[in-house]
Amino acid sequence: xxxxxxxxxxxxxxxxxxxxxxxxxxxxxxxxxxxxxxxxxxxxxxxxxxxxxxxxxxxxxxxxxxxxxxxxxxxxxxxxxxxxxxxxxxxxxxxxxxxxxxxxxxxxxxxxxxxxxxxxxxxxxxxxxxxxxxxxxxxxxxxxxxxxxxxxxxxxxxxxxxxxxxxxxxxxxxxxxxxxxxxxxxxxxxxxxxxxxxxxxxxxxxxxxxxxxxxxxxxxxxxxxxxxxxxxxxxxxxxxxxxxxxxxxxxxxxxxxxxxxxxxxxxxxxxxxxxxxxxxxxxxxxxxxxxxxxxxxxxxxxxxxxxxxxxxxxxxxxxxxxxxxxx
Amino acid sequence: xxxxxxxxxxxxxxxxxxxxxxxxxxxxxxxxxxxxxxxxxxxxxxxxxxxxxxxxxxxxxxxxxxxxxxxxxxxxxxxxxxxxxxxxxxxxxxxxxxxxxxxxxxxxxxxxxxxxxxxxxxxxxxxxxxxxxxxxxxxxxxxxxxxxxxxxxxxxxxxxxxxxxxxxxxxxxxxxxxxxxxxxxxxxxxxxxxxxxxxxxxxxxxxxxxxxxxxxxxxxxxxxxxxxxxxxxxxxxxxxxxxxxxxxxxxxxxxxxxxxxxxxxxxxxxxxxxxxxxxxxxxxxxxxxxxxxxxxxxxxxxxxxxxxxxxxxxxxxxxxxxxxxxxxxxxxxxxxxxxxxxxxxxxxxxxxxxxxxxxxxxxxxxxxxxxxxxxxxxxxx
Numbered sequence: 001x002x003x004x005x006x007x008x009x010x011x012x013x014x015x016x017x018x019x020x021x022x023x024x025x026x027x028x029x030x031x032x033x034x035x036x037x038x039x040x041x042x043x044x045x046x047x048x049x050x051x052x053x054x055x056x057x058x059x060x061x062x063x064x065x066x067x068x069x070x071x072x073x074x075x076x077x078x079x080x081x082x083x084x085x086x087x088x089x090x091x092x093x094x095x096x097x098x099x100x101x102x103x104x105x106x107x108x109x110x111x112x113x114x115x116x117x118x119x120x121x122x123x124x125x126x127x128x129x130x131x132x133x134x135x136x137x138x139x140x141x142x143x144x145x146x147x148x149x150x151x152x153x154x155x156x157x158x159x160x161x162x163x164x165x166x167x168x169x170x171x172x173x174x175x176x177x178x179x180x181x182x183x184x185x186x187x188x189x190x191x192x193x194x195x196x197x198x199x200x201x202x203x204x205x206x207x208x209x210x211x212x213x214x215x216x217x218x219x220x221x222x223x224x225x226x227x228x229x230x231x232x233x234x235x236x237x238x239x240x241x242x243x244x245x246x247x248x249x250x251x252x253x254x255x256x257x258x259x260x261x262x263x264x265x266x267x268x269x270x271x272x273x274x275x276x277x278x279x280x281x282x283x284x285x286x287x288x289x290x291x292x293x294x295x296x297x298x299x300x301x302x303x304x305x306x307x308x309x310x311x312x313x314x315x316x317x318x319x320x321x322x323x324x325x326x327x
Numbered sequence: 328x329x330x331x332x333x334x335x336x337x338x339x340x341x342x343x344x345x346x347x348x349x350x351x352x353x354x355x356x357x358x359x360x361x362x363x364x365x366x367x368x369x370x371x372x373x374x375x376x377x378x379x380x381x382x383x384x385x386x387x388x389x390x391x392x393x394x395x396x397x398x399x400x401x402x403x404x405x406x407x408x409x410x411x412x413x414x415x416x417x418x419x420x421x422x423x424x425x426x427x428x429x430x431x432x433x434x435x436x437x438x439x440x441x442x443x444x445x446x447x448x449x450x451x452x453x454x455x456x457x458x459x460x461x462x463x464x465x466x467x468x469x470x471x472x473x474x475x476x477x478x479x480x481x482x483x484x485x486x487x488x489x490x491x492x493x494x495x496x497x498x499x500x501x502x503x504x505x506x507x508x509x510x511x512x513x514x515x516x517x518x519x520x521x522x523x524x525x526x527x528x529x530x531x532x533x534x535x536x537x538x539x540x541x542x543x544x545x546x547x548x549x550x551x552x553x554x555x556x557x558x559x560x561x562x563x564x565x566x567x568x569x570x571x572x573x574x575x576x577x578x579x580x581x582x583x584x585x586x587x588x589x590x591x592x593x594x595x596x597x598x599x600x601x602x603x604x605x606x607x608x609x610x611x612x613x614x615x616x617x618x619x620x621x622x623x624x625x626x627x628x629x630x631x632x633x634x635x636x637x638x639x640x641x642x643x644x645x646x647x648x649x650x651x652x653x654x655x656x657x658x659x660x661x662x663x664x665x666x667x668x669x670x671x672x673x674x675x676x677x678x679x680x681x682x683x684x685x686x687x688x689x690x691x692x693x694x695x696x697x698x699x700x701x702x703x704x705x706x707x708x
Contacts, residue, residue, distance in 0.1 A: 019359070019361050020359070020360055020362075020593075020595065020596075202391055203693075204361075234657055235657065238650050238653065239650070240650060240654060245650075245654060247648075247651075248642060248654075248655075249638070249651065251642060251645065251651075252637075252638035252641045252642050252648075252651075253641070254630070254634060257629065259627070259629060261627075262626075263625075263627025263629070263630075264627045264654050264655075266626040267627060267657055267658055268654045268657055270691040271691075273692055274692070277692050277693070299660075299663055299667055300667070
């Protein structure tokens with residue numbers, strides 16, 4: 001495929017972030033952007049949250065790849081909600097031609113067992129399905145130009161992606177080990193990038209720092225930090241007084257009663273406090289020395305149009321990068 | 328605090344009445360991740376200790392580092408510690424942070440002899456399960472709650488719940504875990520081990536031949552023998568596990584417990600809160616009310632949105648009033664956000680008209696000291 005846009009040279013984009021930072025929205029916008037110009041991308045979720053269906057206003061997604069959006073200028077975004085149980089049965093069917101035995105396994109609770117006893121195994125199944133989609137070909141061509149994974153949150157991402165370590169503890173030989181090694185090879189290759197979504201709030205920034213430390217330690221390739229829901233830093237360092245506001249409001253023909261003036265000053269100062277907090281959090285993120293993209297807040301909720309605009313921002317060339325037109 | 332208009336008609340949650348009520352011994356804060364649950368739990372506990380003279384302990388799951396420090400939670404030793412710097416008169420405040428693995432170890436030690444416990448601790452399956460099983464944290468939070476309650480050293484236990492994928496996990500996890508530990512699959516694997524058989528499946532009847540061959544093929548023999556060892560070692564504890572899970576469940580239904588659903592006025596959090604309130608009712612668990620957290624405060628409500636927008640336009644055209652323009656932009660943004668938050672919150676109010684609600688204003692900076700927690704405590708009123 002053509003690797004368009006700064007910071008998105010991979011074919012597998014793993015999008016993580018603290019819960020509530022909007023990682024599903026960012027993953028969807030990225031899948032949309034990367035599909036532009038006649039490409040086909042797959043957006044995958046693995047946590048049974050049905051966040052993709054909610055975002056696109058669809059019924060819950062089955063364990064099946066289906067089209068959820070058509071980007072501007074043609075192309076196709078498909079989505080898939082991977083379910084560990086279904087992935088296990090599919091895997092068994094594929095490699096062992098189980099048939100009746102597969103159903104028997106389910107009946108005695110073996111499937112439930114295998115997918116719950118050891119989360120490591122569950123994660124191998126989920127990431128195994130992701131790997132399959134990334135590498136799938138049809139008629140000698142790749143089925144997907146890019147795969148975007150709406151991954152587990154920052155608190156669980158290291159464990160989720162570090163599949164070999166988790167399963168190595170449990171399975172020293174056998175197909176589970178082989179499978180997890182195949183997945184690990186893809187996740188650590190230049191084909192993959194892990195992006196972290198954050199807000200300019202204390203906990204998400206702390207978790208971003210922790211996750212990047214952890215991913216670095218695990219040798220997983222880190223992509224871009226996406227700062228979501230930012231607001232313009234109005235009044236940074238400005239001196240706000242009632243006297244000045246009275247002049248301004250008078251000039252605009254508004255009433256200048258005391259409550260309104262005092263209220264506006266309180267609002268402005270609270271905002272300045274927030275701006276200062278955000279500036280220090282932004283500095284913490286800059287210190288991580290990773291590419292950063294800021295996305296604006298979308299107070300009215302996400303619509304198909306706003307997803308396109310977020311995709312524009314995600315795929316815009318970096319202002320400092322002179323050779324940004326990478327193809 | 329000006330409540331959303333829908334809230335003015337509905338019942339108001341009297342947080343002080345909950346905290347002061349001597350019959351309430353447990354307050355559980357639940358809700359989706361990122362809504363300020365931990366901070367709310369800490370603020371409630373501090374207020375109970377300082378304002379109502381109750382001997383209080385707060386069980387936190389995963390506090391922000393600086394909040395943890397302000398509560399004196401610098402080491403993870405899984406026991407409650409006195410919080411320094413509180414102004415208590417008769418009451419007291421202790422805090423602890425859940426260590427899920429250590430709590431699991433304690434449960435094992437309690438239900439089995441030391442030799443067997445060592446075997447369990449050494450088993451790779453136990454290691455995986457005690458640190459990563461998807462419901463372990465939830466289960467252990469409830470287990471810790473039971474332990475604290477059994478010690479009977481406090482008037483009030485305030486519990487934060489894990490930042491689960493779903494806010495309901497902590498209700499379901501204990502049952503899931505005990506069902507799992509008690510499940511058919513385990514008993515199947517256990518059968519030969521119980522009989523002292525060498526091979527895991529040696530005593531399983533012929534009809535399971537296909538099954539066992541398949542399992543062996545997929546999982547490998549080493550894994551199966553570890554698993555079988557794990558299951559055999561845990562066998563003695565099954566009854567204890569189930570009993571404890573059931574006991575905790577009954578405590579959660581009892582009059583001594585009050586659930587507070589915490590939500591921020593955002594679509595996902597409100598959806599979870601709505602679902603949760605319904606679920607608590609179905610389980611006959613006592614929901615005291617909704618804490619609607621991080622509500623945007625408009626301090627100049629006398630200046631409506633249309634006037635604000637018109638003034639921004641006029642002043643921008645005229646020039647020279649940059650500060651006023653930006654102050655008005657901040658005001659317009661607050662109005663817009665507040666209106667949106669009220670629309671989103673309506674969903675909960677309509678679905679649960681009888682549930683009392685209290686609102687807490689968004690704080691401009693993150694809370695990480697006792698004064699900040701006191702400010703939140705005052706905002707409940």
